[in-house]
Amino acid sequence: MRIAAFETSGTLGSVALAQDGALVSERAFEKGLVHGRELLPSLRDLVAAAGWVIGDVDLFAVSCGPGSYTGVRVGVATAKALAWALGKGILGVPSLDALAENAPADAGERVCPVVDARWQQVYAAVYRRNPARDAGASGEVRRWLRDGELLAVRPEELLPRLPPGTFIFGDGLDRYAALFERPDLRRGPEPPRHARASAVAALAWLDARAGRRDDPFRLVPLYLRPTEAEVKFGSKAKN
Template identity: 45%
Template sequence: MPVLALETATLVSGVALATESALLAEWKLETTKTHSELLLPHIEMLLQAAQVEKQQLQAVAVSLGPGSFTGLRIGLATAKALAYALGIPLIGVPTLEALAYNCPAPGLLLSPFLDAQKGNVYQGRYRIENGRVVEAQPPRVIAFRTALEELIAAG
């Protein structure tokens, strides 16, 4: 049974269908159009392309941020409405933690960034321990230059 995943924390609109063992389909698009214009059509296109009916979904996963306030609101509202309408679980996924999870480098400090505008970034720090992401520092907004200086000093 697939899980529908929604990513709206940044300018990139992302939807995916995955099972525990495989990515079934994925759609990502960066455009000037807003998530409110594209998210539902993207979900519909993805389900059709993967030949999955909404009723087959096991859960809906959605990015929790940090990120674009409006984008996150649209993603969260859409995910909550779908989960409620289909009677399936809603799973919140911290955005920076998910980025760290994609870099399985045990023993290293992982520090994903997202653009927070005006020379700032959203930054978290994580370590991979026993195959799990462990938060070393909670997400924060920091000047990009300062974040780099801190990472260089930390070695």
């Protein structure tokens, strides 16, 4: 199975190609919100360099949030239109699932990527190490299994959800550094802070093999929260 994967949820976007679970190539864009300009030319170039034609791609995998609303939408709209125009499959992969893959090998039993979500909130989710992976099923199963939901919460609300020993990382820690200085939380040399399209491709491969597919007509970004306008209107209506 040939997969083309997009990750545009943060400030460093990327595209990757993978075949039967093995990474073929990956290209990261220059930093900044340039996803709209870079995405399709990068895909075209990688496909050509791999000796494929675009119709060879069986599945378009896309990081579907949470993250930059605009960035995620560009990735999702692109993947939807490609899947529709070619009659191929599509799979949305949560950006935090892909980001968790950046955790170092010695991260311990639990990791929590924390992404700055503005509005005094962070996007986060807690992941536990998958024992099956260590038992030898390397590459066949996910390394990290999500415990609970994808969150968009104030950092104070995240803290009680972090079990002792959790390895935390991500740009969401910068603004709230003091809050997260809890002696039982683990920090290490900071792993890469941007989810990679290669991780999106790898996770999509595992899901696709298990028979999972999204409907291109129905796939929407994971925003995790209403718009600012809806929140303000809602609180006005209550008063």
